[in-house]
Amino acid sequence: MRNFTCVQDLGDLQQALKEAFEIKKDRFQFSELGKNKTLLMVFFNSSLRTRLSTQKAAMNLGMNTIVLDVNQGAWKLETERGVIMDGDKSEHLLEAIPVMGCYCDVIGVRSFARFENKADDYNEKILNQFIQYSGRPVFSMEAATRHPLQSFADLITIEEYKKTARPKVVMTWAPHPKALPQAVPNSFAEWMNATDYEFVITHPEGYELDPKFVGHAKVEYDQKKALEGADFVYAKNWAAYQDPNYGKVINMDRSWTVDTEKMALTNNAYFMHCLPVRRNMIVTDDVIESPQSIVIPEAANREISAQTVLKKILEGLK
Numbered sequence: 116m117r118n119f120t121c122v123q124d125l126g127d128l129q130q131a132l133k134e135a136f137e138i139k140k141d142r143f144q145f146s147e148l149g150k151n152k153t154l155l156m157v158f159f160n161s162s163l164r165t166r167l168s169t170q171k172a173a174m175n176l177g178m179n180t181i182v183l184d185v186n187q188g189a190w191k192l193e194t195e196r197g198v199i200m201d202g203d204k205s206e207h208l209l210e211a212i213p214v215m216g217c218y219c220d221v222i223g224v225r226s227f228a229r230f231e232n233k234a235d236d237y238n239e240k241i242l243n244q245f246i247q248y249s250g251r252p253v254f255s256m257e258a259a260t261r262h263p264l265q266s267f268a269d270l271i272t273i274e275e276y277k278k279t280a281r282p283k284v285v286m287t288w289a290p291h292p293k294a295l296p297q298a299v300p301n302s303f304a305e306w307m308n309a310t311d312y313e314f315v316i317t318h319p320e321g322y323e324l325d326p327k328f329v330g331h332a333k334v335e336y337d338q339k340k341a342l343e344g345a346d347f348v349y350a351k352n353w354a355a356y357q358d359p360n361y362g363k364v365i366n367m368d369r370s371w372t373v374d375t376e377k378m379a380l381t382n383n384a385y386f387m388h389c390l391p392v393r394r395n396m397i398v399t400d401d402v403i404e405s406p407q408s409i410v411i412p413e414a415a416n417r418e419i420s421a422q423t424v425l426k427k428i429l430e431g432l433k
């Protein structure tokens with residue numbers, strides 16, 4: 116595998132899951148694979164789980180790691196070609212990216228949607244420049260439209276906890292004070308659609324996601340109806356996608372917060388969230404602290420999804 120930006124890049128998903136569970140049995144069995152190889156992790160946005168789990172995964176494979184927080188320490192970067200650089204940006208991405216490629220063998224990039232230009236976001240303008248100009252394999256650590264390492268970990272977790280072959284998985288929107296990217300819900304939907312699970316998306320009107328990601332999922336505007344009989348509840352906030360409200364918060368309706376009453380409608384469902392989570396906005400304290408909350412094992416599986424992806428990229432370098 117050269118680059119990893121979406122579920123399709125993994126190829127056979129069932130085979131990738133087998134590799135992930137093999138790694139989980141003994142995460143140090145491939146510790147020679149990454150010897151003398153360096154992973155560069157580039158963050159344009161904050162991170163806890165991705166930063167820690169991806170470094171740990173690289174170390175499990177014997178890799179060296181370098182972490183760059185672009186907005187803390189590096190030169191402020193210009194991303195637009197043709198701009199006269201007489202302002203506060205000292206370096207252009209078109210130099211910085213090939214330079215970064217000189218110092219590493221694999222690059223991970225986190226660059227959220229900026230909500231300034233929908234086309235730039237949905238054409239993955241930043242991530243694709245790393246793919247085009249770095250000369251190295253590139254993987255997404257959450258880009259503008261997807262978060263594949265998270266979604267892979269989410270799928271691993273559902274496979275571990277499911278009680279039936281085809282569980283009912285419900286992704287529900289929940290309120291948040293900020294305009295959050297559609298990357299996590301887009302990606303979760305894309306990965307759920309790649310399985311044979313029963314998958315339902317529920318959100319208020321106006322929060323419809325890009326149909327490219329919704330695919331054949333059922334969309335239900337009545338959250339309580341959607342939650343009936345659910346085996347997994349995946350909560351997440353996202354800003355509006357559809358024009359003219361792209362990138363906007365158009366609703367903060369706290370009746371969409373996931374609470375014990377909502378969870379009582381389900382089939383004793385497990386509660387999932389990618390974290391970080393705004394308690395008592397997305398989900399109540401009682402629900403996220405309940406025995407049915409699997410947000411910590413879900414986060415722990417980020418090491419496994421990252422290690423599986425890095426292993427496949429390193430195998431492609433041989």
Ligand SMILES: CCC[C@H](NC(=O)CCC(=O)O)C(=O)O
Binds near residue numbers: 392
């Ligand atoms: C893995 C999730 C990363 C990001 N989350 C946030 O930016 C939350 C920020 C906040 O709650 O202040 C998102 O929603 O895409």
Ligand SMILES: NC(=O)OP(=O)(O)O
Binds near residue numbers: 164166257390
């Ligand atoms: N879920 C996730 O990617 O968390 P961070 O933003 O903390 O990396």
